[in-house]
Amino acid sequence: MKKYSVLLVEDDQLTALSFLALISKQWAECECFYAKSLSEALKISQQNKIDISFIDMDLENPLEGLELIKKLKKSTYKVVLTSHEDQQTIFKSYSLGCNDFLGKPINGPILTKIINKFLLLRDEDVDQYLTQTFLTQDEVYLxxxxxxxxxxxxxxxxxxxxxxxxxxxxxxxxxxxxxxxxxxxxxxxxxxxxxxxxxxxxxxxxxxxxxxxxxxxxxxxxxxxxxxxxxxxxxxxxxxxxxxxxxxxxxxxxxxxxxxxxxxxxxxxxxxxxxxxxxxxxxxxxxxxxxxxxxxxxxxxxxSLGDRRADIAIIVEYFLSSNYRKIILTPQLMKKLASYSWPGNMRELFLLLNNLASLDKGILDVEDWQDGEALEEGSSTFQFESLRGDILEKGLACVMQELESKIVMEIFRENKFKVRETMRQMKMSNATFYKILGRAKV
Amino acid sequence: MDKELHDIKSDLSSLRTASEVLSGIYFKDKKISLQMIQLMQEKLQKIKQLIESSAKEN
Structure with missing residues (x-):
């Protein structure tokens, strides 16, 4: 059985034959599929696992090949075959998920370089991929x-x-x-x-x-x-x-x-x-x-997160860089995060980070998080005067939503982040519960 | 004319790749070679016709 599968999408038969001849010579481990059109390519990609695809940018219509980039699986390494060299088209291709370019006329040595790059990413960087995707460096989990x-x-x-x-x-x-x-x-x-x-x-x-x-x-x-x-x-x-x-x-x-x-x-x-x-x-x-x-x-x-505490730093870094780039956690707070037991695991950590971020401070320190929970002003008691001020400022609907989220999150936390238990206690449908969770970015 | 020019450039690119493959010492598949040569002839014929019609117009 061949180790890798290649899909070539090219409407010009002569280019396709040349390409298939080149690749089968340079890469004996591959099995090749060939499609002349977008619809054929989609059919093949749905029926087979494609490791790497070479897509002609201009099929029946100009730039039609770019449509395919969006539709192929994320795991497929996508190479665009093109004679276009304008920056705008290249930028668009990368933004759609293209991984590499191969200029026409197709050149054997450059094709070899692309294959080597693909192999390197597939085989040698697997730990990097796993760390980035699952936010872990824990050897047992990896x-x-x-x-x-x-x-x-x-x-x-x-x-x-x-x-x-x-x-x-x-x-x-x-x-x-x-x-x-x-x-x-x-x-x-x-x-x-x-x-x-x-x-x-x-x-x-x-x-x-x-x-x-x-x-x-x-x-x-x-x-x-x-x-x-x-x-x-x-x-x-x-x-x-x-x-x-x-x-x-x-x-x-x-x-x-x-x-x-x-x-x-x-x-x-x-x-x-x-x-x-x-x-x-x-x-x-x-x-x-x-x-x-x-x-x-x-x-x-x-x-559990408690069994891989070294990952907490990776998760925090990922979460802040994706959502709150301007927030910094002091080393003391990081140390405190690393020593907490995290019964709600990553879900609890994400929730805490959201709560900390809502304090609207650039630098977060240990005093912002007490007794294993984020400090929220009036987190469990609601003062009428403060509510009244909020309603006049933000409107009733907005304040009611905030209150709803706070109450649900409080009970969710009390239940050690058990979804079923929280929904049962609050007599709440799963749709409403997940809507509130979504609002709290959990 | 832009479309024709684009097609000629595309055909020339295709011909260049094909000639690289056919001239490579490793390529020995006779059946595919013949098929490629036939396609090359068709492309060359198409280019020749376009050049002739363009010359007549000018």
């Missing part, structure tokens, strides 16, 4: 992450374990985006968010009239994940009544939507995540052991 391409390219079920807020969803998304499945087909279902009565319909879909309220046909997540990935977050919360039925789907890849007599086939890859101890749930008869072993093709354990 040791696992180095298998990311293997996980991405196989269809083996993955079970991601880790405490709440540690980045399980992020890892699942990265694995999916590097794989050979359609990048747009990642179906995410948080099992903890769906009430038991609605779970079956959400997963399997239903036909119109299947039950009271089923006013139209609805596709379930299983069907929508066909030729993609089904990501089941908080799998430990899957109702026991569904587990048997779901196990059968994993084995047969077919199922019946509610109220339907016609079976549906779905070829999906399964990734699950949980912060629960599934073995404990099995002992308590809350989770089926056969389903557990079926899901545990490969097990990935994300360490």
């Amino acid at each position: 040791g696992q992450l180095r298998f990311i391409n293997k996980w991405a390219l196989s269809d083996v079920p993955l079970l991601i374990l880790g405490p709440t807020g540690s980045g399980k969803s992020h890892l699942a998304k990265e694995i999916h985006s590097r794989g050979k499945k359609d990048e747009s087909k990642l179906m995410h279902l948080n099992c903890a968010e769906i009430p038991e009565a609605l779970f079956e319909g959400e997963l399997f879909g239903y036909k119109k009239g299947a039950f009271t309220g089923a006013t139209q046909n609805k596709k379930g997540k299983l069907e929508m994940a066909h030729e993609g990935t089904l990501f089941l977050d908080e799998i430990g919360s899957m109702p026991l009544s569904i587990q048997q039925k779901f196990l059968r789907v994993l084995e047969e890849k077919t199922f019946y939507p509610l109220g339907s007599e016609v079976s549906v086939t779905s070829n999906f890859r399964i990734i699950c995540a949980t912060c629960d101890n599934l073995e404990k749930l099995i002992n308590e008869k809350k989770f089926r052991s056969d389903l557990f072993f079926r899901l545990k093709g490969e097990e990935i354990v994300i360490p």
Whole structure:
């Protein structure tokens, strides 16, 4: 089997033949795909995992090739073939995600340089990529992450374990985006968010009239994940009544939507995540052991932030440079951050940094954060006079939103950042909860 | 004329790449060589016609 796959998108047949001859001579490890048009290229890229693509900038229409850059997977190394050398076009290509240029007429030695650069980035900078993507230099965690391409390219079920807020969803998304499945087909279902009565319909879909309220046909997540990935977050919360039925789907890849007599086939890859101890749930008869072993093709354990404190500096630097470039943390505050236990993991750290940033100070020091929590003026008690002033200044709607966020975040923090517990206590729908979280940039 | 000029430049670029490949000592695939030569002939013919029609116009 060839190690790398190349996609050439070129409408001129002579250039295409020349290019294919050059690349097959210079790079024996590659398998080449060839497309004459944008639509052909998209079809090939959806059916195959493409490592590197060479795209003619001018296909049927001028600059049409640039459209393709946006549509190819992030993991594909994109090289634009062009005879244009104007700065504006080059800038536009890079802003769309192009990685390199190859000028026409195509020159063998320059093609070799581009291939070498691609190989260098793929093989030698893998740790740098992992550190930047997962914000870690922890050897134990990195040791696992180095298998990311293997996980991405196989269809083996993955079970991601880790405490709440540690980045399980992020890892699942990265694995999916590097794989050979359609990048747009990642179906995410948080099992903890769906009430038991609605779970079956959400997963399997239903036909119109299947039950009271089923006013139209609805596709379930299983069907929508066909030729993609089904990501089941908080799998430990899957109702026991569904587990048997779901196990059968994993084995047969077919199922019946509610109220339907016609079976549906779905070829999906399964990734699950949980912060629960599934073995404990099995002992308590809350989770089926056969389903557990079926899901545990490969097990990935994300360490808690408390177990990789050296990463706190990397995370803080990343967060501030992405969101608050003008804020500096003193070494004393950094030391204090590094010594805290972080029960809410990265989610808690991001929340704290947002709160600290809202203090509107350029330099943040230890006194800005007391007892493991960010200082917020009047964080738990609201003074009427101060509220009145705020309402007159910012308007009622804005102040009400701020109050809502403060209350939700306070209870979220009290619950050690457990999503389910917070939603249950506040009798709040998941949509409202995540909207407020989004507003607080969590 | 701009479009024609652009097409000629594009064809010349394609011909140059093809001649580099065909003249390389490593390239020994006869079937592809013949296919490339035929495509080169077509491009040269097209360029010749464009030059002739342009000369007539001027």
